[in-house]
Amino acid sequence: MRSFIVGLFILILALPLLPVEEGxxxxxxTPPPPRGELLRALQLPEISVIGxxxxxxxxxxxEEDRNKVSLEELEIALQSWIYPTIRGDxxxxxxxxxxxxxAEVEEGYVSFLxxxxxxxxxxxxxRVGLGKENPxxxxxxxxxDNPLVLTELFSEHGLIGDGATLSYLLPSKIFTYLDLxxxxxxxxxxxxxxxxxxxxxxxxxxxxxxxxKEGELEVGLSFARGAGKExxxxxxxxxxxxxxxxxxxxxxLRMELFWAEHEDFKKKGWYLLGAHKFTxxxxxxxxxxxxxxxxxxxxxxxxxxxxxxxxxxxxxxxFQYQYCDRPQGADNRFWVQVIFGMGPHAHPLE
Amino acid sequence: MRRLFQILILLPLLTPLWAKxxxxxxxxxxxxxxxxxxxxxxxVVTLASGERDPHYVEPRPSLVVSLRNADLxxxxxxxxxxxxxxxxxxxxxxxxxxxxxxxxxxxLGIKKLEVPRGRISPKExxxxxxxxPHYWLSPANGEIITKNILAGLxxxxxxxxxxxxxxxxxxxxSRLRExxxxxxxxxxxxxxxKFVSYHRSFSYFAEYFGLDYLGTLxxxxxxxxxxxxxxxxxxxxxxxxxxxxLLETYYPRKFADIVAKETxxxxxxxxxxxxxxKGVDDYFSLFDTIVSAITKALR
Numbered sequence: 001m002r003s004f005i006v007g008l009f010i011l012i013l014a015l016p017l018l019p020v021e022e023g024x025x026x027x028x029x030t031p032p033p034p035r036g037e038l039l040r041a042l043q044l045p046e047i048s049v050i051g052x053x054x055x056x057x058x059x060x061x062x063e064e065d066r067n068k069v070s071l072e073e074l075e076i077a078l079q080s081w082i083y084p085t086i087r088g089d090x091x092x093x094x095x096x097x098x099x100x101x102x103a104e105v106e107e108g109y110v111s112f113l114x115x116x117x118x119x120x121x122x123x124x125x126x127r128v129g130l131g132k133e134n135p136x137x138x139x140x141x142x143x144x145d146n147p148l149v150l151t152e153l154f155s156e157h158g159l160i161g162d163g164a165t166l167s168y169l170l171p172s173k174i175f176t177y178l179d180l181x182x183x184x185x186x187x188x189x190x191x192x193x194x195x196x197x198x199x200x201x202x203x204x205x206x207x208x209x210x211x212x213k214e215g216e217l218e219v220g221l222s223f224a225r226g227a228g229k230e231x232x233x234x235x236x237x238x239x240x241x242x243x244x245x246x247x248x249x250x251x252x253l254r255m256e257l258f259w260a261e262h263e264d265f266k267k268k269g270w271y272l273l274g275a276h277k278f279t280x281x282x283x284x285x286x287x288x289x290x291x292x293x294x295x296x297x298x299x300x301x302x303x304x305x306x307x308x309x310x311x312x313x314x315x316x317x318x319f320q321y322q323y324c325d326r327p328q329g330a331d332n333r334f335w336v337q338v339i340f341g342m343g344p345h346a347h348p349l350e
Numbered sequence: 351m352r353r354l355f356q357i358l359i360l361l362p363l364l365t366p367l368w369a370k371x372x373x374x375x376x377x378x379x380x381x382x383x384x385x386x387x388x389x390x391x392x393x394v395v396t397l398a399s400g401e402r403d404p405h406y407v408e409p410r411p412s413l414v415v416s417l418r419n420a421d422l423x424x425x426x427x428x429x430x431x432x433x434x435x436x437x438x439x440x441x442x443x444x445x446x447x448x449x450x451x452x453x454x455x456x457x458l459g460i461k462k463l464e465v466p467r468g469r470i471s472p473k474e475x476x477x478x479x480x481x482x483p484h485y486w487l488s489p490a491n492g493e494i495i496t497k498n499i500l501a502g503l504x505x506x507x508x509x510x511x512x513x514x515x516x517x518x519x520x521x522x523x524s525r526l527r528e529x530x531x532x533x534x535x536x537x538x539x540x541x542x543x544k545f546v547s548y549h550r551s552f553s554y555f556a557e558y559f560g561l562d563y564l565g566t567l568x569x570x571x572x573x574x575x576x577x578x579x580x581x582x583x584x585x586x587x588x589x590x591x592x593x594x595x596l597l598e599t600y601y602p603r604k605f606a607d608i609v610a611k612e613t614x615x616x617x618x619x620x621x622x623x624x625x626x627x628k629g630v631d632d633y634f635s636l637f638d639t640i641v642s643a644i645t646k647a648l649r
Binding site: 114218 | 399401402403406407408409410411412414415418427435436437439440441442444447448449453454455457458472476572574599600601602
């Protein structure tokens, strides 16, 4: 009896070492989950790292990052389902700020994706859903810098806040999505961006998208209003047309305009972006910027030519030339950007 | 007047009798099989065009509208069409999320080839952790796909339609078996023929028809051809007498032509999926086109 138990024990221990045949139709009962069998087994969130390495050559000798290789940003993402319809997403960013490397929670939010009847709710820290590009993480954009209008009105890192967003997918034949949010602004800090932003901000965005001429046409209307007697008001209009010719091609045309006001402050700005993906790996783009300066009178105008080579979905080698015209004079700038991504990295539909 | 009221009251109760099952498929091949099984009792929407490499589809907002109303989502699985996940999340439709009755992963039950073992990393290129996902290029797997779709339809459709779906699925499988015999006999003289392709799209095809896969123009999945790799491939092809290059419609021809010039192999441009080439609109014409292109080239 004792040797039988010992034999049985050894057999149980040896079971995992026996060769296992590939799955057959009869053996598999449930399909594998959409992402990451191994992560599922360990119950770990999806962990990824995105680095944004930049070298800026500039004719403007006052530019801080001039002729230096700098790790512009390092983003660590932890993403996972918490419950069948609830997701958690955390993005921690390390970036240079006033000569020091600073770590901050760029985004950290929980998404209740199905409250029923097309409603969903997101709570936490998030890039504010104002316009098309501000909600995008910098590594996800088609260029190395921030559009001038976003830098002027918000900050170098955009507009980020703590708050909640109620979203509604309208039951219409055309994709129509409405976001209503309330925020306590985290970025920009006081003294950055337009005056009056560092307080409570309520935002709304209507996003409509429809197939158009073998492509997709999207239009967005954004509105933000601060608290108090003379609140900040920002209005935004954006439109994007995309089409996907061939096996890998993509053409994109995007324009975004902002009008901002606060007390006697009134500024506006826009950019126009056009991009064409020639092959699976190479994309060329052109961006025209026009933004009224926040800190002084006058305008900043820029023309950028961009070439990107996509190594993978999250790894890109990019070259960007920019001619920038400011009241103080004109600058020529050239970026070499390397974005490197490790691990499974996902963003919601953009 | 009273009769009119009676009809109006009964109308909503009768609706399920003629309501169609709303099916969303990620690629045209799956839509074709859904239509074969479902006939007029299904309404099918395809998310990606057949001309597009299914690995690289950009999710677009308007596709969310179809998914929001879908009863069934049919996908290739094995991480090939993982771009659909963000659209499903945005659709807020819990009927079609993973684990729900309306979620069909057609790779379920496929004998998967080239499943990576050990540590998996992008050092091996754009590798699929579940194995090579181009499994539809084997008629035997076409049967499994059909069974998976049928199972999904039976889960979400009213019982009154079950017989209709089963009958049509059986008929499709019978026709597929007949055609598979034809394709097999056409390729029988070329059993053991060594060939290369751009991407590793034809592993299941080669296994089913007994062809010998020598290599790919890509050194690793998703990595563009390099001079060193092409030189090695040319050497291997010369040594082993490979005379066929299957070039998927998605990829550039120049590397295939360089290799063909050096080895004397024939370049045959073939569709790797339904819709990838003009006239390749269904599962049968997909194999007809590939088989006839190979036989013509090797004859």
